[in-house]
Amino acid sequence: MSRRVTIAYLVGLVLLLLAPTLIYPILVMKVLCFALFACAFNLLLGYTGLLSFGHAVFLGTAGYVTGHALKVWELPTLVGLLAGTVAAAALGWVIGSLAIRRQGIYFAMVTLALAQMVFFFFLQAPFTGGEDGLQGVPRGTLFGLDLANDINLYYLVVAIFAASFWLIQRTIHSPFGQILKAIRENEPRAISLGYDVAKYKLLAFVLSAGLAGLAGATKTLVFKFATLTDAHWHTSGEVVLMTLLGGMGTVFGPLVGATIIVTLQNELADKVGSLVTVIMGAIFVICVLAFRRGIVGESLALYKRMIGQKI
Amino acid sequence: MAEDCILETTGLVKEFRGFVAVNGVDLKVRRGHIHALIGPNGAGKTTCFNLLTKFLEPTRGDICFNGIDITREAPEKIARRGIVRSFQISAVFPHLTVLENVRIALQRKLGTSFHFWKSDRSLDLLNDRAMELLTSVDLQDCADMVTVEMPYGRKRALEIATTLALDPELMLLDEPTQGMGHEDVDRVMQLIKKVSANRTILMVEHNMKVVAGISDTLTVLARGSVLAEGPYAEVAANPLVIEAYMGTEVDELASPAGH
Structure with missing residues (x-):
């Protein structure tokens, strides 16, 4: 990580540790789950140039697997989280292997189609509870701390988010990340330099799916239930919106985008009802038309221009 | 023969x-x-x-x-x-720096290109060789420039340096x-x-x-x-x-x- 990013990361972490004294912790945890989801998605879209349009399937799958592991198999909390993450990564390997054979819009369509297949499986499968969802998932304990207590759980969620965020940053700034950027920038050139680009794309896809899964698993723990909504293509669309709004290919963009969207939905849901969807759509249109680099991207560009003028 | x-x-x-x-x-x-x-x-x-x-x-x-x-x-x-090729339209990685462009070609030999847990500082040991290659095409002063900002002729020179990196x-x-x-x-x-x-x-x-x-x-x-x-x-x-x-x-x- 560059020094500026490290400082922002540490400041953010301190703010997160203090947040529950001011803000309802469940809301912050929800924001963090979606922020992690969006950061994982950004690893693919922003740094590899792959638009997966079925990413919610990983969020949803991990939610169900973790819920089932905790509720039915009564596994320890951490094992349950791990099970969800691994399941999502494995599904990512299957969907990724099929999708990376195509490029651009066809890649997006393949991911969407496969995600829809899994969605209908969840709708019909007996263990998911169909439209009712998988309810009454116990949070369990961690190192003797009862996670039914929101504050205890809150610090676990912050730790998960902080570690995952660090891992994503590390991946972006790793030898592997360099090759991902090369593929994003000029795929034929990367091939002509001897890189088997399919393998790099697949690993990026699996990493992203696994981290999206960790977000879904954590979300199940927070809300004590896994829902069909998380696997729905609406959620796949929402994560695109979060990433674009915040700024794709920027470090903090997805975090900012997820915060805005989740907070807005939370605040507006009981005030304007189903108009929320219209407002989200309007935000998307404005974002695409007026500030394509997203909030963080545009701010960085503005900052660079100001620095440039001073010199 | x-x-x-x-x-x-x-x-x-x-x-x-x-x-x-x-x-x-x-x-x-x-x-x-x-x-x-x-x-x-x-x-x-x-x-x-x-x-x-x-x-x-x-x-x-x-x-x-x-x-x-x-x-x-x-x-x-x-x-x-x-057998390494160049392309009709200049084949560079536009939003990476000039040095990084050459390093992409060099780093495959390190065998760490799948290591997502390693810092990219581990690639710095390639910098000397990358600078040598850039010097050979007279681009040593542009190493930290973002490639997209360079004039066309220099991009082509960079492309040759990148190709040469694979020897x-x-x-x-x-x-x-x-x-x-x-x-x-x-x-x-x-x-x-x-x-x-x-x-x-x-x-x-x-x-x-x-x-x-x-x-x-x-x-x-x-x-x-x-x-x-x-x-x-x-x-x-x-x-x-x-x-x-x-x-x-x-x-x-x-x-x-x-x-």
């Missing part, structure tokens, strides 16, 4: 839905030569390049590199064998001087001459001055087939070639030093 041939194609054919772009090309590239591939637009030069580097699958025919049949290999495998036995350059001003053309011409030591170069080139100036052998393609092959003077005198190049191009062939 078979070992003198680094690359040999026999009866290479590429058909696109009834249109034959490359029609039975037998090409022999001799080790250590600068071999130029010329021909009017649509003659199949770039298609040939794409076949040789397996960016396209040949319909028929064989490609041999150093006596090994590589006709069915994947493009990245071809690159690892030592290829055979370099394939697709129109290395296309779209350049006179000064840049001279510079790139000297550069190609310089890097041709200890390696073989096959290039597609339209600029007759470059072809006459540095190529050892010349193959003329027309409508997907080889029209003539040999040293420049011999080929330029060939009536078939003169006929294929109508109008001004005839003058260019006859008096390459005229520009």
Whole structure:
């Protein structure tokens, strides 16, 4: 990580540790789950140039697997989280292997189609509870701390988010990340330099799916239930919106985008009802038309221009 | 004399839905030569390049590199064998720095390209070699520049440095001087001459001055087939070639030093 990013990361972490004294912790945890989801998605879209349009399937799958592991198999909390993450990564390997054979819009369509297949499986499968969802998932304990207590759980969620965020940053700034950027920038050139680009794309896809899964698993723990909504293509669309709004290919963009969207939905849901969807759509249109680099991207560009003028 | 041939194609054919772009090309590239591939637009030069580097699958025919049949290999495998190509439109990674561009080519040898948990500082040990390569194409002062901000001629020089980073036995350059001003053309011409030591170069080139100036052998393609092959003077005198190049191009062939 560059020094500026490290400082922002540490400041953010301190703010997160203090947040529950001011803000309802469940809301912050929800924001963090979606922020992690969006950061994982950004690893693919922003740094590899792959638009997966079925990413919610990983969020949803991990939610169900973790819920089932905790509720039915009564596994320890951490094992349950791990099970969800691994399941999502494995599904990512299957969907990724099929999708990376195509490029651009066809890649997006393949991911969407496969995600829809899994969605209908969840709708019909007996263990998911169909439209009712998988309810009454116990949070369990961690190192003797009862996670039914929101504050205890809150610090676990912050730790998960902080570690995952660090891992994503590390991946972006790793030898592997360099090759991902090369593929994003000029795929034929990367091939002509001897890189088997399919393998790099697949690993990026699996990493992203696994981290999206960790977000879904954590979300199940927070809300004590896994829902069909998380696997729905609406959620796949929402994560695109979060990433674009915040700024794709920027470090903090997805975090900012997820915060805005989740907070807005939370605040507006009981005030304007189903108009929320219209407002989200309007935000998307404005974002695409007026500030394509997203909030963080545009701010960085503005900052660079100001620095440039001073010199 | 078979070992003198680094690359040999026999009866290479590429058909696109009834249109034959490359029609039975037998090409022999001799080790250590600068071999130029010329021909009017649509003659199949770039298609040939794409076949040789397996960016396209040949319909028929064989490609041999150093006596090994590589006709069915994947493009990245071809690159690892030592055949590295450039592209007609400058092939750089625009939003990476100039130094990073060269490092991408160097880092494969480290074997850590899948290590997502490692810091990219582990790549810094390649910086000296990358700077050497940049110096060899006179780009040492641009190392930290974001590539997209560089002028066109320098991007092409960077592309050559990146290709050189793999130390290829055979370099394939697709129109290395296309779209350049006179000064840049001279510079790139000297550069190609310089890097041709200890390696073989096959290039597609339209600029007759470059072809006459540095190529050892010349193959003329027309409508997907080889029209003539040999040293420049011999080929330029060939009536078939003169006929294929109508109008001004005839003058260019006859008096390459005229520009």
